[in-house]
Amino acid sequence: MLLEIEHISKVYRKGCVANDDVSLSVREGEVFGLLGPNGAGKTTLVNQIIGLLKPTSGTIRIDGVDVVEDPDFARQACSFQAQVQVPITGLTILNAIELAGRVRGGKKDEVKARAQELIDALDIGEWAKKHGETLSGGVRRLVSFCMAAVVPGRIVILDEPTNDIDPLRRRLLWQEVASLKKAGSSVLLITHSILEAEKAVDRLAMIDLGKVLGTGTPASFKEHDAGYMRLELVIEPMAQKPQPPEFLSKTVDLGSRLISSVAEKDIDRAMAWASEMKDAGIAEEFSLSPATLEDAYIRMIGRADALNNDGEAGV
Amino acid sequence: MGRWVRDYPLMLKWQMLSNTPMLVLMFIVEALIAVGYVIGFGYIIPNITTQSAMYLITGAPVLILLMVGLVLVPQVVAMARKEGTFEYLWSLPVPRSCFMAADATVWTAITLPGVILALVVGSWHYHFALHVSPMVVPTFLLVTLTGIFIGYAVAHSVPKPEIAGVISQVLVFVILIFSPIYYPIEQLPNWLASIHRVLPFYYMANLMRGYLTGKTPASVGLAFAVVGAWCAAALIVAFVAIRRRG
Numbered sequence: 001m002l003l004e005i006e007h008i009s010k011v012y013r014k015g016c017v018a019n020d021d022v023s024l025s026v027r028e029g030e031v032f033g034l035l036g037p038n039g040a041g042k043t044t045l046v047n048q049i050i051g052l053l054k055p056t057s058g059t060i061r062i063d064g065v066d067v068v069e070d071p072d073f074a075r076q077a078c079s080f081q082a083q084v085q086v087p088i089t090g091l092t093i094l095n096a097i098e099l100a101g102r103v104r105g106g107k108k109d110e111v112k113a114r115a116q117e118l119i120d121a122l123d124i125g126e127w128a129k130k131h132g133e134t135l136s137g138g139v140r141r142l143v144s145f146c147m148a149a150v151v152p153g154r155i156v157i158l159d160e161p162t163n164d165i166d167p168l169r170r171r172l173l174w175q176e177v178a179s180l181k182k183a184g185s186s187v188l189l190i191t192h193s194i195l196e197a198e199k200a201v202d203r204l205a206m207i208d209l210g211k212v213l214g215t216g217t218p219a220s221f222k223e224h225d226a227g228y229m230r231l232e233l234v235i236e237p238m239a240q241k242p243q244p245p246e247f248l249s250k251t252v253d254l255g256s257r258l259i260s261s262v263a264e265k266d267i268d269r270a271m272a273w274a275s276e277m278k279d280a281g282i283a284e285e286f287s288l289s290p291a292t293l294e295d296a297y298i299r300m301i302g303r304a305d306a307l308n309n310d311g312e313a314g315v
Numbered sequence: 316m317g318r319w320v321r322d323y324p325l326m327l328k329w330q331m332l333s334n335t336p337m338l339v340l341m342f343i344v345e346a347l348i349a350v351g352y353v354i355g356f357g358y359i360i361p362n363i364t365t366q367s368a369m370y371l372i373t374g375a376p377v378l379i380l381l382m383v384g385l386v387l388v389p390q391v392v393a394m395a396r397k398e399g400t401f402e403y404l405w406s407l408p409v410p411r412s413c414f415m416a417a418d419a420t421v422w423t424a425i426t427l428p429g430v431i432l433a434l435v436v437g438s439w440h441y442h443f444a445l446h447v448s449p450m451v452v453p454t455f456l457l458v459t460l461t462g463i464f465i466g467y468a469v470a471h472s473v474p475k476p477e478i479a480g481v482i483s484q485v486l487v488f489v490i491l492i493f494s495p496i497y498y499p500i501e502q503l504p505n506w507l508a509s510i511h512r513v514l515p516f517y518y519m520a521n522l523m524r525g526y527l528t529g530k531t532p533a534s535v536g537l538a539f540a541v542v543g544a545w546c547a548a549a550l551i552v553a554f555v556a557i558r559r560r561g
Contacts, residue, residue, distance in 0.1 A: 054560040080406040084399030
């Protein structure tokens with residue numbers, strides 16, 4: 001294992017428990033996702049890996065080295081895209097990426113070439129010579145990713161890398177994440193988007209209230225939902241939400257959406273009910289689809305407020 | 316050490332570029348402070364003698380350097396802390412001492428034009444000549460770095476960044492009114508004068524004034540020792556604060 005986290009607990013001074021006996025590991029060359037709602041303790045965990053915070057108890061090892069004792073080693077081994085915007089006021093995109101690469105020990109010419117490669121890959125060339133303070137949040141986020149990827153560490157830590165980014169460039173970014181993996185780096189990914197995580201990660205951990213609820217592949221999380229489909233109803237604005245019939249289970253109210261689990265034997269009944277809701281002007285539209293990681297997420301976290309209204313896990 | 320030598324120019328470039336948008340504004344503010352300081356005393360003391368003017372003007376460099384170190388630095392650092400800037404910077408594989416050195420270099424460079432302007436305008440306006448000793452260079456560096464390190468120590472040690480802003484406001488008031496920088500220490504009540512014999516401000520002003528007017532500052536050894544001790548103590552506190560993990 002490249003990264004081993006064993007029994008990490010982090011209790012802040014006022015008694016707030018951010019991490020509670022967290023153990024997980026990341027293999028060499030895999031993309032590992034950390035998924036959980038707001039305040040789950042994901043960013044706190046990452047900040048302990050790179051030595052910004054010190055655990056109250058437990059050990060973190062990178063390649064066998066105890067990085068709680070030697071945080072400098074962690075900063076050499078990990079390149080990091082923070083959740084906060086990167087400080088690039090006064091720097092052009094090129095300046096910022098090249099400086100980050102040089103600081104991470106890259107050679108001038110190689111860093112220059114790699115910076116251009118990333119700028120092209122993420123289609124941000126039109127802003128290459130613009131200063132940080134003039135860029136939109138999404139472009140700044142992409143620059144921040146480039147700064148972590150220009151000379152990638154053995155572990156690349158990406159904390160909410162797709163926040164504020166438009167859908168087309170999100171797709172380009174996920175391709176670059178795959179390229180990092182292909183080049184041999186492990187990627188530790190904290191993401192808002194469950195659907196994107198499902199496609200991007202090899203394994204993941206679900207974390208809530210500071211505890212790891214489960215670890216496994218996306219498929220292993222969905223095994224529990226075998227034999228079930230997901231019925232999603234988009235409720236008409238101003239319409240009264242319907243009471244789901246008894247053959248629909250685990251119904252979650254996401255404001256404008258109702259998501260329920262349907263056993264395969266009840267699909268016809270569920271479709272008929274959903275059509276009825278649409279004809280009655282209660283549902284704007286509905287869809288039936290295989291269970292997703294999001295369903296497993298809702299089941300494990302066990303509360304609807306773990307999802308934003310747009311169906312994304314909180315930070 | 317090799318890493319430090321490699322990273323210092325990179326961090327210096329980073330810091331210089333980062334401060335570029337503010338540089339013009341900083342220079343304008345410094346120029347206004349410097350010129351305002353010089354001209355303003357003419358209004359406070361209408362028939363000021365050349366001797367008194369020289370005393371006041373040679374206090375200006377220390378005042379400007381302290382304003383930058385104790386006021387601007389904590390406010391800029393506090394803002395950066397609030398925005399989470401250090402969360403990124405501290406994750407880089409760069410020694411924090413290297414980052415601090417680069418930052419201090421930039422701040423030192425920023426203070427220089429204001430100091431020179433105050434002295435040039437002041438000596439021209441009040442018709443006196445300065446006799447600058449080469450010792451003014453180490454004095455300038457010591458005073459500047461002491462101010463910057465105290466500012467750093469304050470800004471990084473307080474639990475909430477907002478508090479650093481409040482502290483810096485109090486410091487401005489204390490330094491402007493109650494520090495014997497542009498008036499003799501004898502004018503203070505005894506208890507306050509005693510405090511200032513432990514604080515660095517009085518000694519900073521003595522050293523700077525002496526080396527700008529061609530006279531050996533009074534108690535030069537003691538002055539360097541006190542200011543040097545404050546510089547070292549502030550550096551240690553700042554360094555411990557920036558290396559601390561929450």
